[in-house]
Amino acid sequence: ADTEKEEIDKIKIEAQLVGEKIKEMVSGNRNNVDKPFLVYDKKIKDYRQITYKDIAVLMRTTSNWANVFLDVFHSLGIPSYTETDTGYFEVIEIRTFLSLLRIIDNPRQDIALAAVLRSPIVGLSAEDLGNIRLYHPKGSYFDALKKASTSKKSDLNIKINKFMANLEEWRSLARSSDLASLIWTLLKETGYYDFVGGMPGGRYRQANLRALFDRARQFETTTFRGLFNFLRYIDNIQESGNDLGTAKALGENENVVRIMSIHKSKGLEFPVVIVSGLGKNFNFQDLNKDILFDKDYGLGPTFVDPDKRIKYPTIAKFAVRNKLKLETLAEEMRILYVAMTRAKEKLILSGTVKDIKRNLANWSRNVNSLKWQLPIEQTANGKSYLDWLCPALIRHRSGEEMRKLGSCNELPPEHIRQDKSNWNIKMHKYDQFDTSLREIQKGEYEDLIEKVKNLTPLEPQSDFEYLINKNFRWEYPYLDIVGKPAKIAASEIGENVVKEPFYYNKDKGKQNIPVKRPEFLQKSSKLTPTEFGSLDRDILFSLIFIIIKRLFYYIFSYFRC
Structure with missing residues (x-):
């Protein structure tokens, strides 16, 4: 669990670094405000200022990465979009709405019931949930909720009674109407569809809810009908380890940052490309199987000694494993080439490493090599894209800071160090972005939330205030x-x-x-x-x-x- 949390934190840190770079380019460089980043537009045949739709973030795999980048980008105010084949049942709006459907089918499900009570559908706080449990410390939480509904009148009691009345009405509707009608009625009566529309990425969240409605309508055409069978169908999908892709609701000219895998970017080009996740290790899991197979070398088995109760790889397995590893590295190198050639004007590479000094010392081992190409043993032993890119960049004139930090006293050959390509290499510490990320998550909207709680008028947050006032306060001049x-x-x-x-x-x-x-x-x-x-x-x-x-x-x- 700690390793998984650490991995998620690394992704968040990298996402924040990339997000700040995007905002810097779109809004103007902080050091050169008068010189915004320009891209060439073929339509107008001239340079113009960069927009979000000119930027694409590519990564080796979007699994576990794309959703984290989306959340961080939204917290930074960057419109972004990604198409994934998984993650549909993990998005908050689908999890919440499925919990509502579960308690309509059977209200004695404590986790689903608590999720709905805590959600904007009911709007109870964690303290309210604790107070409800005090009415019935043992047994079902639904029993505690029923006892709390008969307590003395209070704000909590009013909310509970309203929810209980709605729940009874919804359960009756589930018995008398079809599933699609039930879902659409719930979306409208609870106001949840409109609520998620006001959240960051609201358009795509509403598309996810509409996709659930469409899937329910398709399910009704089968021989299995009803709310119970539909929920069982969803459970079977999740129990089998499968998932569905989030709804696709993006136009070609939408002004958003595209987040996609390198495979999906084949054949596409963008003015600015950011290749992220370069510090992620290559996937060599297939090489750890007991029996390996190659079309040329044949089988590579593991020898098992039942008497001594031990097993160890055979020479054949070593040979097959080495060949398969080289083929995997060759495929990864082709994928890296595809990613780096998607950029038309600017290429940004980002990645995270755990021990920068140790890695820099390893990357600078062959800094004085006279050949342009890195030694084959260095590329063959690479575990990530950074293990290929950094040994090359550290030999460039822009890699002087990398050589110093890696305690490398040797200089690259002159013809390599003075290559005409331009690279801007920056290294950031984890603590710097960890603190900044916490400030974004906790402090960015605290003032606004406090004003909303106190019903204090908010200052306009948009540059279109004049246009909005002009349109909404306009009066027809010839009313007479x-x-x-x-x-x-x-x-x-x-x-x-x-x-x-x-x-x-x-x-x-x-x-x-x-x-x-x-x-x-x-x-x-x-x-x-x-x-x-x-x-x-x-x-x-x-x-x-x-x-x-x-x-x-x-x-x-x-x-x-």
Whole structure:
């Protein structure tokens, strides 16, 4: 577990280093703000400032790496995207929603129930979960939840009762409707679909939820139907060690950083390519099998002595193993060539090593070799791409700092050291980025979260504030004539008069303004019902006015006398 955590930390550190380099290029060099990084655009036939879509991050394998890079990039505010064949059931939105489906099928699943209660669907805190358990320390957590729902009224009690009512309704819906309808209803009623849309990478998270809906709809077409069978189908996929790829929701011109494997980058080119994970060891697991096979050398078995209860490799196995290792290294070298030739204008190589001084001392063993090509024993003993790249770069004039740190006093040959290629070699310590990474994870959004909790107005975080205000606060400048017809046919004049059309007044809103009929219409026909009504209304108002006026006159005369 410690080794796995250490490996994840190394990936995070490298991802942060790459992310900061991307932000530096896109926003402008910190040391030369007036000289942003430019790339050539064939469409405009001129140089322009680099954007995120001009950058691709390549790695030997995206498994365990791509998702970590995505999370770190999102924390740095870098839009990014990756296509993976695995990791669908590991993304937070799918794990949370599957937990909701599990407790709808059977609420007495403590882990799934706690996951839903803690999620934004219910919004309870860890302290709330602990308080619920106190109502029923032993037994099912669902029993504790039911007892907490009957406790005295509080904010926690209100949330629990609301959730319990929704859960009962959802369970009834699961029995009476099809699976796809249930999932879509849950996405809308819980608001979870909209919530994940506001998270970093929200568009792709929503695509993952839509993919779950589509898979449920496809599952309903089979002979196995219902929520229970669908969850069992998902469990079988996970128990067999298989997984599904995350949903693909990326357009060709999306302004995002592409993260992909080197294999998938074949045939593609990008203005800027960052090849990451160069410190990862090559995979030689297949060479550790008891029996190896080669089409030329045949079988390479391991000798087993049952009497002495020992086993050891035979000479045939050594020969086959050495041949297979060289073939693996040759394939890795071809893959490295593919990665380095994907860049059109700028190539960035990154990798992490555990003991930099010891590695530099090993890489500088043949620094004074007169040949351009590295000795075959050095390339054959390489365990990672850095074991090939660094021995070559340390002989360049830019590798002086590497030679000093590796305690190498010898100089490379002059014709190699003064090669015309330009390399900018930088080495960073783990502690520097470890501290910075913690600051990003804990401190970047603390101020914003605190303001949201206190309902304090937030300052605009976007450069498009003016454009947003202009669009959302825009008012139509000609409201006075809204509703007035541009033209009226002669046959429509009578109809418009009778219907008393609306006219808009900016101060008083919509009003009915009676319009008199033309005189030629008044002479040719009697009064219309509308005109009769208007006449009765005017007479009644006049009589009321006269009566009130006379009443005030008599009252005033009485008091005066």
